[in-house]
Amino acid sequence: MTEKGWQNARDVGEKLKNIKFDAAFCSDLPRAEQTAVEILNHNRFAKLKKPTVSPFFREEFYGYFEGTDMNQAWYVAGAPHGVATFKAIVEKYSIGQAKDFLKAADPFHHAENNQEYWKRMDQGLELIKQTKTIHDGSKVLLVSHGNTLLSLVERFGAGKFDVTQRPANGSLTKLAVNDHQIQVVSFNQ
Template structure:
């Protein structure tokens, strides 16, 4: 029987990008970090500088990798644990809506279901419904629905929890994306524990306790 460690997972959203400023969906598309995004990643790195991370993981999107690299520069522990970069930790794929205006996209996605804004969708339904609604609204039906999304992200979680080098009490870092972070919090927090209509800030830190297959969110968007 495989015995998994109990550890703290720090999940960081990448630094601000130009698409963030322009209010555009990025998903599997990408735009560079702004200077504010770079400076914010430095500050996040300083906040994490004294934490001994035994393992680090990162989405393979350039904005996440750049953020990880900047955080890396602030933390000497990274010298002995280079990040494992994987597409498992990517943002949701938005299909036809990649690069389009967020508000217009969420209207097209949620309005047929009586929820014309992202906040309405999250309040009335949840993150999984948001994914299913988007695939339904995508004229090419290429956007990831909840089943497709979690099939991918669960492989990433398995990659982390099955790390044989982790021991009880260790700290692990993951740099990922806004909606992926929201999806994790939506799935692994108590109902009403956090206001998920508030998106995680660029460079913010969310903490989770991982105990085998059990995950509990303890802090969100700090």
């Protein structure tokens, strides 16, 4: 993680230091786990020292485009559909459609499409719901990635939030979750 990334994690830890978390989850990518541990280290109430780490909360898998300039990747994915940027794809279509376009543009078709992405992510959401330490009124920390956050907000935000702009690193988004629904309460705070 960069020094800026560590500073973002410390800043978020300070913002959340007075929230008693009943559980914590994160992506299995090192920067997400390091961020979650740093947040928990700042927490005054958490008995938790480590999050539950799971690949379910990973960023979208970009296949052939992993590690490349994503502006170029989104151009390759969107240009055949008359849109040349991620923002333009999302404005005209959706984040889900952007995933489908990227998989179609991947010469090996290894990138996750929308259905594959949500099959994985839904397993993560179910993991949270089935955790025995979580009950009505529980507070749960989830550390993931920008496009994962955008995907959650697009799906559960009821169109109330701008998903054409990436959330700031270290920003906070609040979800209300029960057995029947997930609702975005606030985004990119």
